[in-house]
Amino acid sequence: MKNILxxxxxxxxxxxxxxxxxxxxxxYLVLLGVTFFFKIPxxxxxxxxxxxxxxxxxxxxxxxxxxxxxxxxxxxxxxxxEERKMGTLEILLTLPVTDTxxxxxxxxxxxxxxxxxxxxxxxxxxxxxxxxxxxVGPLVGGYxxxxxxxxxxxxxxLLASSWTNSQITAFIAAIVICSFFTFxxxxxxxxxxxxxxxxxxxxxxxxxxxxxxxxxxTRDLVFFASVILGAITLAGHSLxxxxxx
Amino acid sequence: MIEVEKLTxxxxxxxxxDGVSFEVRKGEIVGFLGPNGAGKTTCMKIxxxxxxxxxxxxxxxxxxxxxxxxxxxxxxxxxxENAPLYPDMTTREYLSFVGALRGIPPDALPDRVRHVxxxxxxxxRLEQEIGTLSKGYRQRVGLAQAMIHDPEILILDEPTSGxxxxxxxxxxxxxxxxxxxxxxxxxxxxxxxVTATCNRLIIIHRGRIAAxxxxxxxxxVHGGGNAYLVEVLPAKDIRPEDVFRGLQYVEKVAALDRPDxxxxxFRVEARGxxxxxxxxxxxxxxxxxxxxxxxxxxADLETIFQRITLQ
Ligand SMILES: Nc1ncnc2c1ncn2[C@@H]1O[C@H](COP(=O)(O)OP(=O)(O)OP(=O)(O)O)[C@@H](O)[C@H]1O
Ligand SMILES: [Mg+2]
Numbered sequence: 387m388k389n390i391l392x393x394x395x396x397x398x399x400x401x402x403x404x405x406x407x408x409x410x411x412x413x414y415l416v417l418l419g420v421t422f423f424f425k426i427p428x429x430x431x432x433x434x435x436x437x438x439x440x441x442x443x444x445x446x447x448x449x450x451x452x453x454x455x456x457x458x459x460x461x462x463x464x465x466x467x468e469e470r471k472m473g474t475l476e477i478l479l480t481l482p483v484t485d486t487x488x489x490x491x492x493x494x495x496x497x498x499x500x501x502x503x504x505x506x507x508x509x510x511x512x513x514x515x516x517x518x519x520x521x522v523g524p525l526v527g528g529y530x531x532x533x534x535x536x537x538x539x540x541x542x543x544l545l546a547s548s549w550t551n552s553q554i555t556a557f558i559a560a561i562v563i564c565s566f567f568t569f570x571x572x573x574x575x576x577x578x579x580x581x582x583x584x585x586x587x588x589x590x591x592x593x594x595x596x597x598x599x600x601x602x603x604t605r606d607l608v609f610f611a612s613v614i615l616g617a618i619t620l621a622g623h624s625l626x627x628x629x630x631x
Numbered sequence: 632m633i634e635v636e637k638l639t640x641x642x643x644x645x646x647x648x649d650g651v652s653f654e655v656r657k658g659e660i661v662g663f664l665g666p667n668g669a670g671k672t673t674c675m676k677i678x679x680x681x682x683x684x685x686x687x688x689x690x691x692x693x694x695x696x697x698x699x700x701x702x703x704x705x706x707x708x709x710x711x712e713n714a715p716l717y718p719d720m721t722t723r724e725y726l727s728f729v730g731a732l733r734g735i736p737p738d739a740l741p742d743r744v745r746h747v748x749x750x751x752x753x754x755x756r757l758e759q760e761i762g763t764l765s766k767g768y769r770q771r772v773g774l775a776q777a778m779i780h781d782p783e784i785l786i787l788d789e790p791t792s793g794x795x796x797x798x799x800x801x802x803x804x805x806x807x808x809x810x811x812x813x814x815x816x817x818x819x820x821x822x823x824x825v826t827a828t829c830n831r832l833i834i835i836h837r838g839r840i841a842a843x844x845x846x847x848x849x850x851x852v853h854g855g856g857n858a859y860l861v862e863v864l865p866a867k868d869i870r871p872e873d874v875f876r877g878l879q880y881v882e883k884v885a886a887l888d889r890p891d892x893x894x895x896x897f898r899v900e901a902r903g904x905x906x907x908x909x910x911x912x913x914x915x916x917x918x919x920x921x922x923x924x925x926x927x928x929x930a931d932l933e934t935i936f937q938r939i940t941l942q
Contacts, residue, residue, distance in 0.1 A: 392731045396720075403719045473715030477776065480679045481732045482705040629683035631642070 389483045390491040397465070397495025407461075411503050414457050418450055418507060443514055447528040447598055450507070451535050451591065455568055458536055459560030461499060462543025463553040465492045466625070470551035479625070489544060489621045493614075496540045504533060523600025531597035534610040535590050539564045541617035548624040564590075567613075632657045632784065632814045633678065638687035640673050640838075647673040649838035650687070655831075657783075660810035662829035663818035666940045670838040671818040672712050675786050678816070679709045691784065705734070708782035712789055714773030718762025722753055722772050725761055726779060733780040747775040750805065752798065766793040774802065778809070785809060787817040791824060803828045822932050832932075834939055841939045846932060848904075853939065854929035857901045859908065860887075862894040862924030863915060874918035875899050880907055894923050 401407040466489075469475040478488060511525055539560070546559040571589035574580065586592040590613075593606040633655040640648040648670045655661050663671040676682040678689050680696045680703060689696045691703045717725055726744045735743055748754045751771040756764060761772060770793045777785060790806070791799045806815055806828050819825060825832050826846050834842040834849070842849050851857060863871050875884045880901050887896040901907045908925055915922040930938070 389732055392728065396717075396728055399724075400717070400719055472718075473711065473713065474717055476676070476681050476711040476715060477709070477729070480681050480704055480707070480709045480711075481729065482701045482734065483732055484701060629681070 389487045390494060393483070393488060393491025394494035394498065397492050398498040401461070401495070401499045407499065410457060410460060411506065414453055414503055415506055417453055418446060418510070420449075443511055443525060443528055444598065446507075446510055447532055447594075448591075450532050451568060451594060454532075454536050454539050455565040456561060457503075458496075458500065458539040459543045459546070459557050459564060462496055462540050462560060463547055463557040465496060465544050466547040466621070467551050467553045467556045470628075471553075475628075485622045485625045489548070489618050489625065493537075493541055493544050493618055493621075496544070497537050500536045500540060501533070504529065504536065521600065524598060525600075527600040527602070528598040531594045534597065535568075535594050538590065538610055538613045538617070541614045541621075542567075545617040545621040545624070548621040632659075632692060633816070634688075634690045634693075635674070635678065636688050636690075638674065638677060638684045638689060640670070640677060640682065641685045647838055648677070648684070651835070651838070651840055652687075653833060653840060653843060655814055655816060657814050658810065658812060659831050660806065660815045660817070660829045661831045661833060662825040663816065663833055663835060664820075664822070664825060664936065665818075665835035665841075669835040669940075671835055672788055674835070675709070675788050675816065675818065676711075679707060679786055680704055681711075705780075706782055707784045707786060708777035708780065710773045710777040710785075710787045710790055713792075714770050716761045716769060716772060716776070719760065721758050721760050722748065722764070722775075723757040725772065726775055729776045730779045735780060743779060747779050750778065751775045752801065767795055767798060770794055771798070771802075783813055785813065785815045785817075787815065789819060790817050791819065791821065799824075822936065826932065834936065836940045842935070849935060850929050850932065851904050853935045854931075856929075857904055857907075858928040859899045859901070859911060860924065860926050860928045861897045861899050861911060861915075861922070862889070862892070863897075864894055864921040864923055866920055869919055871895055871897060871918075871920055874914060874920060875911075877918075878910070878914055880905075880910070896924070898928060 466475070469478065479485065514525075542563050543556070543560040546563065547553075547556040549559065550556055567588060568590040571586045571592045573585050579585075587609070593609045596603055596606050635654070636652050638648050638651040639646070651670070651674060663674070665671050673682070677684050678691070678696060680700045683697060691706060694703050696703045717728075720728065723744060726747065727740055730740050730743055731737070744757075745754065748757055751774045753768060753771045753775060756768055756772075761769060764772065770790070774787070774790060777787065785806075787806075791802055794802060803824065806817065809815060810828075810830075817828070830845060832842070832844065832846055832849055833840055842853055844852065861871075861875070872884050872886065875881050875897065880903065881899055882902050883900040885898045887898055889896040899911065906927075908927070911925060912922055
C-alpha cells in the first residue's frame with residue numbers, strides 16, 4: 387500500500403510539474419462552462435442551463451463525460467508509454483515493487499489529477515444553488531458518477547498506455563475504447579434495433595445516468611468496479627508480458 | 632551469491648544469450664566484457680528480473696529471480712545502461728522516490744539521500760532537475776540510485792560511461808571499496824577498467840561465455856601459454872639452451888634473434904600454470920649464466936580480447 391501511494395504521489399506531482407496539465411484543466415473548465423449558455427446538438431439536445439430555467443446540472447455532467455473521452459486519454463497516455471520509451475520503466479520495475487503496485491499507483495495518481503479537475507468545477511453548482519433550489523440527490527449522484535466514469539476512463543487509458551511506447555497511439559486507442567463504451571447505448575436508437583438492454587449494460591452513459599438520478603444501484607457500482615479492476619489487471623499483465631518479448 | 636545456469640534468451644529470431652552459465656561469489660567484482668551486441672545487457676536484465684530468460688535459471692542467494700522477484704530485487708541495486716531517470720524530478724526528489732520504494736524509513740531518508748549524493752559527487756546538484764544535468768552527472772545520479780539502500784549486490788551496466796577521467800578514477804575506487812564485502816557485476820568496453828577494478832573477468836561473445844577468470848588466468852589460458860622471455864649474457868663453454876632444457880618443467884626453448892643487444896634471448900615455455908620466474912633465475916645462477924632480462928611472454932588483455940571476439 388505504501389508503495390502504491392509513493393508511486394501515485396510521484397505521478398500526481400509529475401502532472402502539475404508540466405504546463406500541459408494546467409492547460410488541459412483550463413480548457414476543460416471553459417468548455418464545461420459553455421453548457422450553461424448553449425445547447426449542444428445530439429449530445430445535449432435540451433436547452434442550455436439558463437434557457438431551460440431548471441436548477442439542474444445534468445447537462446453539465448453529460449457534457450463533462452463527453453469531454454472526458456478526449457481529456458482523460460490525454461492525461462493517461464503517458465503513464466506507461468512514456469516510461470517504456472525513456473527506459474525509466476527498467477529502474478521502476480527492478481525496485482522491490484510488484485507490477486500490480488505500479489499500475490495501481492499510476493492509476494491512482496491520475497485519479498488524483500482528475501479529482502482536482504472535477505473539484506474545480508464545483509464553482510458551477512454553487513451558481514446553481516444561488517439561482518434555484520436543486521435536489522441534493524442528483525447533484526451528489528452526478529458528481530459521484532462523473533468521478534466513477536472518469537476513473538474508469540483512466541483505467542482504460544492506463545491499459546492502452548501499457549500496450550505501446552507511443553503516447554499518441556495510447557491516446558487514440560483510449561479515445562476509441564472510451565467513446566465506444568460511452569455512446570454504445572445510442573446504437574439501438576440510431577439503427578432502430580430493439581435489443582436496447584444489451585447495449586445499455588455495457589454503456590458508461592447508461593450507468594452514469596442511473597447513478598446521476600441520485601439512487602445508488604449496486605449493478606452500476608459493480609459495472610464501474612469491474613471496468614476499473616479489469617482494465618488495471620490487464621495493464622498489469624501487459625507489463626508482465628514485456629519479459630517474454 | 633549469484634548463480635546463472637544455462638541462460639538462453641531469444642528476441643524473436645535473434646538469440647541474444649546462448650547457454651550462459653557462471654557463478655559469482657560474495658566479494659567478487661566481476662567485469663562483463665564483450666563487443667557491442669554480445670549480450671551483456673540482456674544478461675543483466677535477466678539477473679535483475681526485468682526480463683525473463685527463454686530457458687535457464689538465475690538465482691541470487693539461492694532464490695530464483697523469477698519466483699522470488701521482490702525479495703531478490705530488495706538485495707540488488709541496478710544501474711541500467713544509459714541511466715534512464717525521470718527528467719522532470721530534481722536529484723533529491725528522485726533519490727527520495729527510489730529510497731522510499733526501497734523501503735528506507737521516511738525519517739532516515741534525507742540523511743541517506745545526502746550520503747549517497749556525496750559518495751557519487753552530486754551533493755551540489757540535489758535541487759537541480761535531472762533533465763538539465765549533464766550526461767556524467769545523470770550517470771552519477773543513476774549510480775546513487777543503485778546504492779541508496781546499501782545493497783549486497785550491485786549490477787552496473789557501463790557505470791563509467793560518460794564520466795570525466797577524474798570521476799572515473801573516483802568511481803572505480805568506490806566500486807573496489809564496495810566490492811570488499813559485497814558483490815558487483817559491471818559491464819564495460821574499457822579494458823583498463825577491468826584490470827583496475829575487477830578481480831574477475833567474463834568475456835561474452837555472441838551470447839556465449841568465451842573466457843572466464845582472473846585477468847591472470849585469462850592471460851595464461853588465452854595469452855599463448857606459460858612462456859617467458861629470458862635474456863642472458865653469453866658465457867664461454869655454456870649453452871644456455873642446455874641449462875633451460877635440463878629443467879624438468881621446461882617444455883620448449885627457442886632462441887630469439889636480438890641484433891640490438893649483446894645478450895642472448897630465449898623464449899622458454901613451461902608446463903602447467905605456475906609462475907617459474909624465481910626458479911629460472913636460480914637455475915641461471917646455478918648454471919653460471921648472468922641473467923639480464925626475465926619477463927612473462929604473453930598477449931595483453933587487449934590482444935586476447937581481439938583474438939577472441941574477431942573470430
Ligand atoms: N528488445 C530487443 N529486441 C530485439 N533484439 C534485441 C533487444 N534487445 C537486445 N537485442 C539484441 O540482442 C543482442 C544482445 O544485445 P545486448 O544489448 O544484450 O548487447 P550488449 O552486449 O549489451 O551490447 P552493447 O555493448 O552494445 O551494450 C543484440 O543482437 C541486440 O540487437
Ligand atoms: Mg549493453
